[in-house]
Amino acid sequence: MNNNFFAMVNRMKFINRWALMNNTTPENIAEHSHSVAVIAHALALIGNKKFGKNYNAERICLLALYHDTTEVITGDMPTPVKYYNDDIKNVYKDVEKTAGERLLAMLPEEFAEEYEPFFNKSDEDKELWVLVKAADKISALIKCIEETRMGNREFEKALDAQRKIIDDIDLDEVKYFSENFLPSYYLTLDDHTKQ
Numbered sequence: 001m002n003n004n005f006f007a008m009v010n011r012m013k014f015i016n017r018w019a020l021m022n023n024t025t026p027e028n029i030a031e032h033s034h035s036v037a038v039i040a041h042a043l044a045l046i047g048n049k050k051f052g053k054n055y056n057a058e059r060i061c062l063l064a065l066y067h068d069t070t071e072v073i074t075g076d077m078p079t080p081v082k083y084y085n086d087d088i089k090n091v092y093k094d095v096e097k098t099a100g101e102r103l104l105a106m107l108p109e110e111f112a113e114e115y116e117p118f119f120n121k122s123d124e125d126k127e128l129w130v131l132v133k134a135a136d137k138i139s140a141l142i143k144c145i146e147e148t149r150m151g152n153r154e155f156e157k158a159l160d161a162q163r164k165i166i167d168d169i170d171l172d173e174v175k176y177f178s179e180n181f182l183p184s185y186y187l188t189l190d191d192h193t194k195q
Contacts, residue, residue: 040135066118
């Protein structure tokens with residue numbers, strides 16, 4: 001019996017993001033997934049408390065935590081390559097699907113069915129996946145903010161591109177997060193702790 005799933009998930013910490021960029025602080029997909037889960041949870045709560053939605057905030061955390069898990073098999077393909085054209089994008093989706101199937105096969109069947117929705121998006125979770133994708137983009141913007149704050153000019157164009165992506169997301173939850181929480185990411189530790 002092959003029970004390697006959790007050991008493979010644990011390897012997320014070895015897959016670095018932003019491979020084509022010179023980073024002042026490396027970021028792996030485990031750290032990124034945590035960030036996306038925190039932000040997605042916040043977006044769900046914002047939707048529920050401010051805009052009368054009925055998101056399952058706990059479920060969205062799980063979807064976000066596993067959203068990049070297939071990259072323990074595929075690696076993190078840089079966005080400019082992954083989305084270069086439709087052919088590459090479609091082939092990469094197939095590769096991700098195969099990687100998800102391989103990971104699920106590393107679980108006993110009774111557990112695999114519980115994890116399957118993290119790798120094969122169902123209509124039931126459709127609204128939540130939209131928020132996870134938005135949280136993923138916000139997390140990328142935050143990484144760009146952090147890098148440029150450290151004087152890393154390598155991320156200047158990425159920062160502008162990510163800001164535009166966030167501005168173009170037509171979700172009340174994202175607009176609320178952007179207006180109320182994103183400005184804090186530009187502050188120093190002293191700014192955060194000042195009374």
